[in-house]
Amino acid sequence: MATVDMSGIRKTFGASVALEDFSLAIKSGELVCLLGPSGCGKTTALRILAGFERPDAGSVVVEGRDLSNDPPEKRQFGMVFQDYSLFPNMTARQNIDFGLKVQKRPSAERKEIIDRMIAVTALEPHADKFPHQMSGGQKQRVALARAIATSPKVLLLDEPLSALDAKVRETLRDEIRRLQLEIGVTTVFVTHDQHEALAIADRVGVMSAGRLEQLAPPRELYEHPTNAFVASFIGTVNRVQAVGADDGRWRVLGRSVVGSSPSTAGATNIAAVRPEQIAVDSVEGGAGVVESVSFLGPMTRVIIDDESYGRVFADIISADAAGLRPTERVRLRLRDDVQDVVLIGDAA
């Protein structure tokens, strides 16, 4: 278990800036996901932490020790790669053994650790198979077992689930989290899949263009994004106009609510409103026209073309949406239980 403190990291590749003033402090035993679109610098940040890239500026401190100049082999981290990177000439067991052999652990201890790793990753039937005889999910479980076998200070996962199909991805995602909690290893997980990040992370760091936009627990990130990028990157968001009142509150979709910053009379801003925060009422002569209604199981997504707000997405409990039909005229409002909204910029 270890704390990680990356601060003031800058990294350029030729003319392009991959990371700019990137800082990330991770608590011991925490699982932090770095999330962002491709090219946002999340993998570069992970590679700098692992020691595969050297930052142009800034420092990497782990357990209070500055590792900025240490090569990867001296850092005692475990790493899992997107393409598994298992050694093709070794069986699952031998792959797991590799790091232990490098550490020159006694053979009885090695055997005990390998057996335990195989047990916790449910690899018993595949322990003596070579990588080419295993499925993607099995291979990635071996890679995970191999990475944690050496009791690393920090576990780094670089898009470990991207090459797997949806079902396996979900199972393995939960398995990674279960294992991580069990052994309590500080973990950094890089992904471009927000569902993955929100599902397993203690905190998610959303990145864009080489910067960490926001680092917060999943719920906070979803409910209180600090800027427009985070709001629109996590989940679906409607950008609707908010008008300031003199009591410091904002009027959004016909209701008076508290904004993420106080208002002044007549000020305008943009509120980020989630589809599930919007209610749709069938009203003769309403300002919105239902464009489409898609049944998604418990929820129904309704897309409305509104005269004032443009295209708006609303997720309504399916039972309440039964009567809605395309071309029907409706009125939008903020649901009654919504007390505050996030403001993401000036309307001007």
Added chain:
Amino acid sequence: MDEFVTTARSGVRPASLLKWAFLVGIALYFIVPMAAMARFGFQSVPTALLTPDKLFTGWSVSGLWDAMTDPRMLAGMKTSLLLVLFAILLNLVLLVPLAIVTEVRNPHLRPYLTALTLLPWVIPPIALVVGVAATFRATVPWFLASVFSLVPFYALWAMPFTYRALDAGLQAINARTLYEASRSMGASLWTIIFRVLLPNMRASMVAASCLTAAMVLGEFAFASLLLKNTLPTEMVIYQAKNPRGGLAFAIFIMVLTAVGLGLVVRSLRRRGLNIQTTGI
């Protein structure tokens, strides 16, 4: 799906006809001269009488046996096999570390190296021999006296094949991430090379060696220009005095090489190593 199968099986589509015409044409282009060579080499019938009606008469391996037991041919064979061995060794010793270091440490140099390793084929053997001979005669005259002075030339000449086979092998095993994975587990460069990369490059090293062997066994220009007696140069001399035996021997060597390469590829495939891994 059924329709598709029917169309494919009937083989009446123009594209399919063209494909088969091509294949048959190319096959004939190879098979006819070979068959002619085989009849000439293995049938004890005067050339003028090698007509279709005598297709099954007078077959014999006496010409091949004569060629194989000729002392000069035997000596040439021994020399060539030693040259194969040394050329393979020199090539692997030079190119395996180069290919590994380029791939895992300096991937940006790969395109340059790929171009550079093609250079031996841009320079004709005569230019290479004259240039190198002029340099060595002035500095280390004893070097060119030995038959093994051919080894560096052969290693150089086989380099485009060898390097590509090794490079294809490294790409196929994703050497760079294997290297990074090993490093993250604390392994030193030597451990990575000997325990991870080399064992996984066996297939491409075998492929590279086979290609080098095939090249060295058939190389004539360097040996002839440097006045060395190798199997190909001895074969040319032998063919002048015994054309039938010489040709029979040439076919024998060709079939042997083809079967040998085929067996190697087969054994590699059995171990789950495909064409991408080996470069052949």
